[in-house]
Amino acid sequence: MSTQNMVLNVADVSKSFGGLKALSDVDLQIEEGTVHAIIGPNGAGKSTLLNVCIGRITPDTGHVIFDGEVLDSHQPHEINQLGVSRVFQTPEIFADLSLLDNVMIPAFARRDGAFRFNAIQAVSGQADIREEAEAVLRDVGLHEQRHALAGSLSRGDKRRLEMGMCLIQRPKLLLLDEPTAGMSRHDTNMTIDLLKRLKQRGMTKVIIEHDMHVVFSLADRISVLAQGRIIAEGSPEEVRADPKVKEAYLGESEQ
Numbered sequence: 001m002s003t004q005n006m007v008l009n010v011a012d013v014s015k016s017f018g019g020l021k022a023l024s025d026v027d028l029q030i031e032e033g034t035v036h037a038i039i040g041p042n043g044a045g046k047s048t049l050l051n052v053c054i055g056r057i058t059p060d061t062g063h064v065i066f067d068g069e070v071l072d073s074h075q076p077h078e079i080n081q082l083g084v085s086r087v088f089q090t091p092e093i094f095a096d097l098s099l100l101d102n103v104m105i106p107a108f109a110r111r112d113g114a115f116r117f118n119a120i121q122a123v124s125g126q127a128d129i130r131e132e133a134e135a136v137l138r139d140v141g142l143h144e145q146r147h148a149l150a151g152s153l154s155r156g157d158k159r160r161l162e163m164g165m166c167l168i169q170r171p172k173l174l175l176l177d178e179p180t181a182g183m184s185r186h187d188t189n190m191t192i193d194l195l196k197r198l199k200q201r202g203m204t205k206v207i208i209e210h211d212m213h214v215v216f217s218l219a220d221r222i223s224v225l226a227q228g229r230i231i232a233e234g235s236p237e238e239v240r241a242d243p244k245v246k247e248a249y250l251g252e253s254e255q
């Protein structure tokens with residue numbers, strides 16, 4: 001495969017926790033502008049792989065190359081500044097601040113290179129950032145609640161707010177760890193629509209997801225991780241038809 005338009009290249013990455021090999025010789029290439037899903041059974045190593053990509057976990061061997069830059073010695077905030085954002089399984093938001101403030105803080109960080117809690121005083125008077133934050137909240141379907149405290153939101157809405165906090169950073173690569181976990185079918189479908197709209201804008205995304213409806217609605221390519229190894233990769237049709245995948249994972253949920 002040509003590496004020319006690869007945004008992210010994970011090369012030969014392994015990671016052990018004590019005696020447990022969470023990732024074994026993982027190779028993964030993410031093409032610009034695509035949605036790439038990583039699926040696999042519980043404990044397969046998906047979150048570990050995402051954490052390696054954002055610098056939260058240092059691999060024992062191998063490298064992660066983003067946009068031509070080797071990330072080995074980069075801190076998580078530096079990787080974020082390079083253009084990688086991640087929506088976590090447990091939303092990381094400021095519960096005591098309004099939705100608008102939550103979205104404005106990372107806009108400030110994008111502009112000034114620092115993620116400071118007192119950023120709000122600095123940015124609240126800045127109309128351009130406020131307008132952008134309002135547009136992002138419209139995008140994620142939370143504009144009506146923009147003055148509510150983030151802590152009062154439902155779990156699904158908190159996840160959408162966190163997505164807004166990522167989007168305002170205008171990342172080159174958005175990593176989503178189970179973005180629809182805990183959401184109702186209605187909220188899940190809203191999130192699928194949002195992610196489809198982002199795809200039309202050309203944003204590259206890596207998505208970890210257990211919900212096959214979400215995966216097959218969005219993914220251009222799928223990599224299947226099982227016991228720390230990539231056991232299959234291809235288009236949704238190829239992966240769906242792969243007997244190894246059926247055996248390792250899809251069998252039960254696709255019947």
Ligand SMILES: Nc1ncnc2c1ncn2[C@@H]1O[C@H](COP(=O)(O)OP(=O)(O)OP(=O)(O)O)[C@@H](O)[C@H]1O
Nearest residue numbers: 017020021022040041042043044045046047048049
């Ligand atoms: N910090 C850690 N210390 C020890 N073991 C860990 C740590 N993080 C993950 N593991 C183990 O590594 C393996 C891979 O875990 P990981 O969370 O990456 O899997 P996953 O595919 O994301 O699972 P799930 O779908 O359940 O979220 C599991 O066996 C897990 O228990």
